[in-house]
Amino acid sequence: MSIPPAILAEGVQKSYGKTRALAGLDLVAEAGSVLGVLGPNGAGKSTAVRIFTTLLAPDSGRVEVAGLDVTRRAAEVRTRIGLAGQYAAVDETLTGYENLVMFGQLYHLPGAIAKRRAHDLLERLDLVEAAGRLVKTYSGGMRRRLDLAASLILAPQILFLDEPTTGLDPRGRLAMWALIQELARTGTTIFLTTQYLEEADQLARQIAVIDRGRVIAKGSADELKAQIGGERLEFTLAPGSDLNSALEALRPYQSGEVQVDAAERRVAVPVTQGAQRLAAMVRDLDAAQIALADLSLRRPTLDDVFLALTGHTATETKSETNEVDKPAEPQFATRRPA
Amino acid sequence: MNRTLPVPMERLIPLKRPALYWALADAVVVAKRQIRQIPRVPDELITAIVQPVIIVLLFRYLFGGAIHVPGVSYINYLMAGAFVQSAIFASANTGVGVANDLKLGLVDRFRSLPMAPSAVLTGRIFADLIRNTVVILVTWGIGLLVGFRPAGTPVAWVAASALVLLVSFVFSWFSALMGLLIPSPEAVAQAGIVWLLPFIFGSSAFVPVDTMPGWLRAFSDHQPVSLMMDAVRGLLLNQPNTPALWQALVWCGGLLIILILLSVWVYGRRTSR
Ligand SMILES: Nc1ncnc2c1ncn2[C@@H]1O[C@H](COP(=O)(O)OP(=O)(O)OP(=O)(O)O)[C@@H](O)[C@H]1O
Ligand SMILES: [Mg+2]
Numbered sequence: 001m002s003i004p005p006a007i008l009a010e011g012v013q014k015s016y017g018k019t020r021a022l023a024g025l026d027l028v029a030e031a032g033s034v035l036g037v038l039g040p041n042g043a044g045k046s047t048a049v050r051i052f053t054t055l056l057a058p059d060s061g062r063v064e065v066a067g068l069d070v071t072r073r074a075a076e077v078r079t080r081i082g083l084a085g086q087y088a089a090v091d092e093t094l095t096g097y098e099n100l101v102m103f104g105q106l107y108h109l110p111g112a113i114a115k116r117r118a119h120d121l122l123e124r125l126d127l128v129e130a131a132g133r134l135v136k137t138y139s140g141g142m143r144r145r146l147d148l149a150a151s152l153i154l155a156p157q158i159l160f161l162d163e164p165t166t167g168l169d170p171r172g173r174l175a176m177w178a179l180i181q182e183l184a185r186t187g188t189t190i191f192l193t194t195q196y197l198e199e200a201d202q203l204a205r206q207i208a209v210i211d212r213g214r215v216i217a218k219g220s221a222d223e224l225k226a227q228i229g230g231e232r233l234e235f236t237l238a239p240g241s242d243l244n245s246a247l248e249a250l251r252p253y254q255s256g257e258v259q260v261d262a263a264e265r266r267v268a269v270p271v272t273q274g275a276q277r278l279a280a281m282v283r284d285l286d287a288a289q290i291a292l293a294d295l296s297l298r299r300p301t302l303d304d305v306f307l308a309l310t311g312h313t314a315t316e317t318k319s320e321t322n323e324v325d326k327p328a329e330p331q332f333a334t335r336r337p338a
Numbered sequence: 339m340n341r342t343l344p345v346p347m348e349r350l351i352p353l354k355r356p357a358l359y360w361a362l363a364d365a366v367v368v369a370k371r372q373i374r375q376i377p378r379v380p381d382e383l384i385t386a387i388v389q390p391v392i393i394v395l396l397f398r399y400l401f402g403g404a405i406h407v408p409g410v411s412y413i414n415y416l417m418a419g420a421f422v423q424s425a426i427f428a429s430a431n432t433g434v435g436v437a438n439d440l441k442l443g444l445v446d447r448f449r450s451l452p453m454a455p456s457a458v459l460t461g462r463i464f465a466d467l468i469r470n471t472v473v474i475l476v477t478w479g480i481g482l483l484v485g486f487r488p489a490g491t492p493v494a495w496v497a498a499s500a501l502v503l504l505v506s507f508v509f510s511w512f513s514a515l516m517g518l519l520i521p522s523p524e525a526v527a528q529a530g531i532v533w534l535l536p537f538i539f540g541s542s543a544f545v546p547v548d549t550m551p552g553w554l555r556a557f558s559d560h561q562p563v564s565l566m567m568d569a570v571r572g573l574l575l576n577q578p579n580t581p582a583l584w585q586a587l588v589w590c591g592g593l594l595i596i597l598i599l600l601s602v603w604v605y606g607r608r609t610s611r
Binding site: 050053054055056057075078079081083085086087088089090091092093094098102103105106107108109110113116117120134150153154155 | 344345347349350351352353355360364367368370371374375378379442443444446447448449450451452453457607609
């Protein structure tokens with residue numbers, strides 16, 4: 001018998017009244033893998049997490065977690081999963097330690113084990129000093145860590161993390177990433193949603209991009225980047241240089257649609273074999289008497305992928321009533337060269 | 339901190355027991371959480387206690403002189419209404435707590451655990467019963483202080499108090515249902531009570547119903563809160579009112595069954611936000 005996938009979703013639909021949150025979602029996460037689900041606000045990420053964690057019943061479609069149907073065998077699913085939702089779900093009026101013991105008891109661990117496990121997790125998540133303090137006094141990052149600790153009580157096979165770093169400062173984010181990477185190393189299947197492209201790239205081998213309740217692309221970060229082809233030559237024109245002659249000069253190298261931010265005088269030209277041909281491109285620009293304020297060659301980011309796939313960037317907030325797909329406007333992923 | 343070895347993975351296995359066992363054991367865990375909160379969020383208990391004190395003093399001294407009830411002193415008449423009314427008001431906290439748990443996402447966490455689903459509500463309501471017992475005791479204290487003199491036997495007084503506690507139990511479930519249905523905790527605090535005001539004041543609580551216009555009296559005579567108050571009053575003043583007592587108990591039982599089933603059903607479907 002082959003090992004069933006840790007998470008399997010087929011044609012999952014879910015509406016809240018008239019709002020269609022999931023419109024036929026298909027996802028597979030192999031046991032022991034990290035699946036990153038990337039999508040903008042309102043894409044349906046949290047809805048998917050709620051369905052996979054038995055909180056919400058799908059309107060239609062098949063969902064199996066750990067090989068078990070989530071609607072019919074919810075109780076068994078619950079002993080195999082851990083959930084850290086989008087907002088830290090811990091009791092403010094209890095201490096960190098009291099929270100973990102309470103959740104341990106509600107996981108039906110014997111009292112003594114629940115207490116020892118609470119100590120273990122507080123240590124592991126670097127909360128020993130705060131263990132006896134009311135959660136009310138915790139910082140956002142500490143709450144998140146406590147919330148993650150609560151989801152780890154049973155050392156679950158499958159962990160659901162809904163935007164685990166949203167609202168954290170850069171240090172908190174790095175700490176959370178390290179924890180997630182360590183969990184992944186020890187074989188936990190992780191289902192991770194995020195709005196940060198960089199985060200999916202860092203943590204997940206497999207990425208599913210979702211928009212309006214559907215997967216619109218999937219693959220590894222590299223595969224997704226390959227979908228929009230090659231590197232991009234990005235430059236800012238110095239005052240006085242002509243945009244059209246610059247584009248003309250680069251036409252022979254161009255391998256895809258050029259993005260122009262006219263106001264900022266910034267241009268991104270997709271090119272192939274950029275590194276080898278960089279010198280030639282610069283020479284041709286120079287010959288056309290184009291002066292540049294800056295120039296860089298970079299690999300496409302997932303932001304570019306998102307823009308290419310949906311016509312809007314991932315970080316751009318989109319109105320929920322926007323039903324009609326607008327044609328991709330020549331807008332620019334605002335990303336400075338690293 | 340003690341330096342024991344980490345719990346080995348194979349010990350992290352949930353215990354297997356019958357569902358009924360977990361319904362109780364999980365409720366105890368949740369109740370302990372609520373009881374811990376009482377001293378940490380003292381304003382809730384304080385408000386619940388101040389409320390009957392104000393009602394008793396206000397009616398006793400401000401309106402008491404103007405209201406004459408044949409056959410009993412006004413304070414003796416008033417107390418049954420004060421008991422039931424304070425118990426209902428105190429119960430409104432249940433729903434606010436439920437709504438807060440929803441808002442903070444705690445309900446999502448609870449629902450993702452293999453715990454008994456009913457326990458989140460029953461545990462909270464057990465704990466609220468303890469708080470409401472304190473409220474009832476305080477109401478006794480302030481009443482006795484300003485001249486309340488019950489008649490009959492202590493057994494009947496205990497029975498009256500138990501009936502008030504039962505009423506608070508019923509209304510805690512009502513409040514829990516409001517907490518599950520209304521999205522914001524602030525709105526729950528308002529709405530949970532607003533529905534009940536006609537029942538609390540359109541009753542025999544503060545004035546005998548025979549002073550009311552006919553239509554109000556018809557409502558007042560038959561609505562459950564009045565019946566509960568009449569039953570409590572009968573027990574406190576040694577004027578046994580058997581029909582009211584029975585009807586009150588039937589109302590409590592019927593409401594409880596409906597409210598519990600409905601709340602647990604809604605809880606199983608409710609997610610945060
Ligand atoms: N309880 C609810 N009632 C009504 N509509 C809802 C509810 N929860 C979500 N929605 C709607 O369903 C859609 C998907 O929401 P969901 O929370 O799954 O998105 P998300 O990808 O998690 O977004 P975010 O990044 O903002 O967390 C949105 O349009 C949202 O407004
Ligand atoms: Mg979300």
